[in-house]
Amino acid sequence: MDRYTVFGNPISQSKSPQIHQQFAEQTQQSIHYDRTLAEPDNFAEAVTQFRLAGGCGANVTAPFKQQAFALCQQLTERARRAEAVNTLYWQADGSLLGDNTDGIGLVTDLIRLGVALADQRILILGAGGAVRGILAPLLAQQPQRIVIANRTESTAQQLANDFADLGSVQGVGLQQIVGEFDLVLNGTAASLTGELPSLPKIALSPQAVSYDLSYGTGLTPFQQWGQAQGLNANYNGIGMLVEQAAASFQLWRQIQPDTATVLSRLIAE
Numbered sequence: 001m002d003r004y005t006v007f008g009n010p011i012s013q014s015k016s017p018q019i020h021q022q023f024a025e026q027t028q029q030s031i032h033y034d035r036t037l038a039e040p041d042n043f044a045e046a047v048t049q050f051r052l053a054g055g056c057g058a059n060v061t062a063p064f065k066q067q068a069f070a071l072c073q074q075l076t077e078r079a080r081r082a083e084a085v086n087t088l089y090w091q092a093d094g095s096l097l098g099d100n101t102d103g104i105g106l107v108t109d110l111i112r113l114g115v116a117l118a119d120q121r122i123l124i125l126g127a128g129g130a131v132r133g134i135l136a137p138l139l140a141q142q143p144q145r146i147v148i149a150n151r152t153e154s155t156a157q158q159l160a161n162d163f164a165d166l167g168s169v170q171g172v173g174l175q176q177i178v179g180e181f182d183l184v185l186n187g188t189a190a191s192l193t194g195e196l197p198s199l200p201k202i203a204l205s206p207q208a209v210s211y212d213l214s215y216g217t218g219l220t221p222f223q224q225w226g227q228a229q230g231l232n233a234n235y236n237g238i239g240m241l242v243e244q245a246a247a248s249f250q251l252w253r254q255i256q257p258d259t260a261t262v263l264s265r266l267i268a269e
C-alpha cells in the first residue's frame with residue numbers, strides 16, 4: 001500500500017490523516033496516511049527513513065517547511081516563491097519534488113466562499129511562513145493592492161519587496177495601516193494562543209469580510225474582532241486546510257477529491 005505522512009512538531013493535533021483517508025476512500029485509492037513527529041535536528045533523517053520504508057509523499061507542517069524546502073531537488077514555482085514546502089513528492093526517477101499548496105488552498109476556499117479577489121483591496125496581518133506562501137496565488141487573482149501589516153515592520157517590508165514584481169504590495173507595521181480594505185486576512189500566529197494582534201482602527205468597505213487562516217472550535221479572537229466591526233462575514237481557515245490537502249492529494253494521486261463532503265464532516269465534529 002502506498003504510504004504518506006505528515007511531518008511536524010507537535011503533530012498529534014493534525015487533521016491531515018483523517019482528511020487524506022477520506023479523500024482516498026472517495027476516490028478508491030489504496031493509501032496509508034500517518035503522522036510523524038520529527039525533531040528540529042533530525043528532520044532530514046526522518047524524511048530519509050520514511051522514504052526507505054516505502055514513503056511516496058508527505059505533508060510538512062510547522063516548524064519544518066523551510067527545512068523541507070532545502071531538501072528538495074526540484075521545486076514548483078509557487079514553492080520557490082514561498083521558500084517553504086508543505087508537500088513532498090518522490091517522482092518516478094526517485095527525485096524529490098517540493099510544492100507549496102497553502103496559497104492555492106486559501107484561494108480555492110475564498111472562491112468557494114464567494115469572496116471576490118480581483119480588483120479588491122486586501123489587508124494581510126502577519127508576515128511569517130504562511131503569508132509568504134499565500135502571496136503569489138493571491139496576487140495571481142489580480143487584486144487592486146495588498147498591504148502586509150506585521151508586528152515587526154521590517155519583515156513586512158522585506159516580504160513586500162520580494163513579491164513586488166507580481167503586483168502592488170506594500171509592507172507596513174501594524175500601527176501604520178492606512179487606506180480602506182475589502183478583505184482582511186489574519187496570517188499571524190496570534191489566534192493559536194487565543195490572542196488578537198494589537199490593531200488600530202481600520203477603514204473597511206461596506207462589503208468587507210475577514211478570514212482567519214487559523215481555526216478552532218468556536219470563533220477565533222480575530223473572527224470575534226470581525227464580528228465587532230460589523231463585517232459581512234468572518235471565516236476561518238478550516239476550508240483552506242482541506243483545500244491545501246486536496247491539492248497535495250492531486251499531485252500524489254493525479255485525481256481530484258471532493259472537498260465539500262470532507263469539509264462539512266470536519267465542521268460538524
Ligand code: NDP
Nearest residue numbers: 126127128129130151152188189190197213214237240241
Ligand atoms: P510564523 O511563526 O511563520 O509567523 C507568525 C506571524 O505571526 C509573524 O508575522 C509574527 O509577527 C506574527 N505574530 C505572532 N504572534 C503575534 C501577536 N501576538 N500579535 C501580532 N502578530 C503576531 O507562523 P505561520 O506563518 O506558519 O502561521 C501563521 C498562522 O497561519 C498560524 O495560525 C497557522 O495555524 C495558520 N496556518 C493555517 C493554514 C491552514 O491550512 N488553514 C496553513 C498554514 C498556516 P513577527 O514577525 O513580529 O514575529
